[in-house]
Amino acid sequence: MRPTTANLFEHIPIRVQRQLQLLLLVTIVTFSPRVMLSDETGEAHRGQQVYMQCHECHEIGNGATNGIGPHLNQLFGRVAGGIDGFHYSPSFISAGAEGLVWNVDSIAAYLEDPQSYIEGTRMNYPGLRDKEQRDELIAFLRLFSDDSDDLMVLDSYTNEPGFSLDPDVLEIEGDREYGEYLSSLCTTCHQLAGEDAGIPAIINWPERAFVAAMHAYKNKTRTNPVMQIIAERLSDEEIAALAAYFADPQD
Ligand code: HEC
Numbered sequence: 495m496r497p498t499t500a501n502l503f504e505h506i507p508i509r510v511q512r513q514l515q516l517l518l519l520v521t522i523v524t525f526s527p528r529v530m531l532s533d534e535t536g537e538a539h540r541g542q543q544v545y546m547q548c549h550e551c552h553e554i555g556n557g558a559t560n561g562i563g564p565h566l567n568q569l570f571g572r573v574a575g576g577i578d579g580f581h582y583s584p585s586f587i588s589a590g591a592e593g594l595v596w597n598v599d600s601i602a603a604y605l606e607d608p609q610s611y612i613e614g615t616r617m618n619y620p621g622l623r624d625k626e627q628r629d630e631l632i633a634f635l636r637l638f639s640d641d642s643d644d645l646m647v648l649d650s651y652t653n654e655p656g657f658s659l660d661p662d663v664l665e666i667e668g669d670r671e672y673g674e675y676l677s678s679l680c681t682t683c684h685q686l687a688g689e690d691a692g693i694p695a696i697i698n699w700p701e702r703a704f705v706a707a708m709h710a711y712k713n714k715t716r717t718n719p720v721m722q723i724i725a726e727r728l729s730d731e732e733i734a735a736l737a738a739y740f741a742d743p744q745d
Pocket residue numbers: 545547548549550551552562563564569573574575576577581582583585586596601605614615616617618619622631
């Protein structure tokens with residue numbers, strides 16, 4: 495059942511909001527989140543930056559469709575050239591027919607040097623030679639495939655190895671409209687335009703990563719006191735709703 499919004503706001507009276515603002519000031523002064531974040535943000539999180547190189551041709555995440563390249567949702571375990579309705583090159587079609595399936599290794603090899611891995615591919619991308627960046631990118635891509643339910647890859651969003659979360663919590667479908675309503679609790683600090691004054695951007699995150707990060711504050715694996723207080727008051731449904739909204743606030 496969906497909790498009423500009134501409940502949530504009741505729990506955050508003006509007095510507490512003032513305290514939060516104060517806490518925030520203390521946090522900025524004492525811990526300098528800008529520096530902290532650059533050290534702490536994890537592999538998949540950095541992969542989101544690398545993904546900018548793919549962005550002009552590929553879509554991924556909520557409602558992704560084919561563009562110049564096929565969409566990349568549920569990529570892991572997919573047969574190469576396997577999206578119905580996308581016009582692949584003949585080389586791709588035969589690679590698929592010969593049994594090429596996308597997994598960590600095959601994706602890494604393809605991305606490193608597309609033309610030599612699948613000769614004649616129409617993907618006009620020179621290749622990503624840097625192994626570290628490739629690993630980060632693959633960790634990011636994995637968030638959009640169900641095979642990442644081992645949660646290992648989410649560790650890099652929670653910053654804490656061994657972080658555990660009930661997989662059911664990750665599967666809750668967020669009510670985007672409700673999330674938009676709740677988002678006013680967040681946008682006093684987190685600007686929709688992106689990072690501001692040391693407060694990180696929280697838009698365009700993969701939903702499951704967002705949910706994992708919020709629960710890491712809630713169960714105190716992530717230590718920021720301001721966010722702990724905020725996350726503590728949110729139910730699983732509310733977190734899912736916020737994740738759905740912030741994944742694509744412009745929609
Ligand atoms: C200039 C456009 C372009 C860029 C940039 C690009 N791709 Fe592609 N990609 C394509 C096209 C076109 C195909 C289909 C290739 C074919 O049919 O030969 C493709 C295919 C793929 C496939 C195979 C998908 C399937 O359904 O079998 C993967 C995986 C992939 N791209 C990942 C990436 C990643 C990750 C990046 C960023 C590092 C990237 N691509 C950058 C255009 C692009």
